[in-house]
Amino acid sequence: MYDLVDLRQNLMYSYFKTSIHGMEYKMPKKKIKINRAPVLTLWATVVAERLGHDQNESLTFGKAVAGLNAQSKGRRLGIYEEKKDEDKSNEKREERPAKLEFIEILGRGVPAVKTAEGLRAAIKGEQIDPQSVQKYLKQKFGDELDEARAAMEILAKAYAPKQLAAEAYSLYEKFRPKIPEGTKGWGVKGELDLDYIRSLAK
Numbered sequence: 001m002y003d004l005v006d007l008r009q010n011l012m013y014s015y016f017k018t019s020i021h022g023m024e025y026k027m028p029k030k031k032i033k034i035n036r037a038p039v040l041t042l043w044a045t046v047v048a049e050r051l052g053h054d055q056n057e058s059l060t061f062g063k064a065v066a067g068l069n070a071q072s073k074g075r076r077l078g079i080y081e082e083k084k085d086e087d088k089s090n091e092k093r094e095e096r097p098a099k100l101e102f103i104e105i106l107g108r109g110v111p112a113v114k115t116a117e118g119l120r121a122a123i124k125g126e127q128i129d130p131q132s133v134q135k136y137l138k139q140k141f142g143d144e145l146d147e148a149r150a151a152m153e154i155l156a157k158a159y160a161p162k163q164l165a166a167e168a169y170s171l172y173e174k175f176r177p178k179i180p181e182g183t184k185g186w187g188v189k190g191e192l193d194l195d196y197i198r199s200l201a202k
Contacts, residue, residue: 032194034192050161061105
């Protein structure tokens, strides 16, 4: 009996020692410390792909959704000034490119233009570059980008496209990182729980 206890203690010590030094054993990360903007960008990208858009189109839509959401929240919190009606009308005349169409993603109408490479979201008349969005996501998620994308893809594929289109934003509200309310939470990082995202899949 003594030998068995001793063996267990040695095994626990060996496991503890290896885990501390991180040389042979590494626990998989289940939570990512990150702010909401890149999370929304990635989720909107995954949703757009599920709705039938290609990856490059979807990356631009994802970035646009996050940007439009930030502008709306910023104005609500008083971080950004609400534009006057005259300024809005002048801005619309200046920014409206030819053949502008709106693609609905997460309940937002994303302005987009047709290009030789496909649709591209265009904010203030300027097309979003999909490669710059991918680079942005990589910078924000780091090594966890692939795992985060995979978790979101599992959730998106659990829904039929039409149902996902209707429920995508409410799903985001369930798993988005928790942050303080109001201006205190602006740009603050919270925890993104990948296991929880996967658990939301039906």
